[in-house]
């Protein structure tokens with residue numbers, strides 16, 4: 253990225269200097285350097301400065317244990333994030349979901365699983381809400397867990413969350429550890 257910028261500046265400078273000294277051309281002497289300056293300012297302000305900005309640490313932004321990290325990979329692999337978000341926005345719709353998300357919450361997250369759609373509930377602060385056993389049962393068979401009237405999925409009887417009973421015991425345990433680490 254930086255090499256490209258340096259090459260861009262060098263090439264531009266050569267063209268401009270050439271233009272100014274040999275042709276006395278306004279286009280090369282003023283417009284080209286002006287356009288370049290704009291591109292450089294845009295690049296600095298949208299890429300370099302945000303990259304250098306120090307993101308304040310938050311209580312939620314802590315490293316995952318090895319097992320939680322494995323669980324996180326399964327969360328990504330199984331596409332849990334198609335239906336679940338992990339972001340609490342400062343808007344009325346998200347009131348009651350817990351602390352509003354901060355950039356620092358995600359500093360150990362890669363890839364990010366903020367999600368875009370809430371077919372199921374937001375899981376940002378899920379840890380500690382249920383016992384581990386609740387999660388094991390729920391992942392094995394989510395359907396009977398939700399009575400008709402409570403279902404997030406409208407009038408469907410039970411949950412529309414698919415069962416993840418095909419996961420190995422080890423995978424399920426890792427996933428539960430990850431879910432419990434979301435605080």
Ligand code: HEC
Pocket residue numbers: 326327330331332333334335336371372373374378381394395397398403404405411412413414416427431
């Ligand atoms: C097709 C969409 C869908 C997918 C995919 C999905 N879920 Fe769900 N999930 C739901 C819905 C709907 C609910 C609410 C009803 C219920 O509790 O089952 C839910 C509820 C939950 C809950 C309970 C949340 C709470 O606060 O009560 C947890 C935990 C959960 N899902 C974890 C997962 C995990 C882990 C995965 C991936 C392995 C996953 N879900 C994949 C739709 C989905």
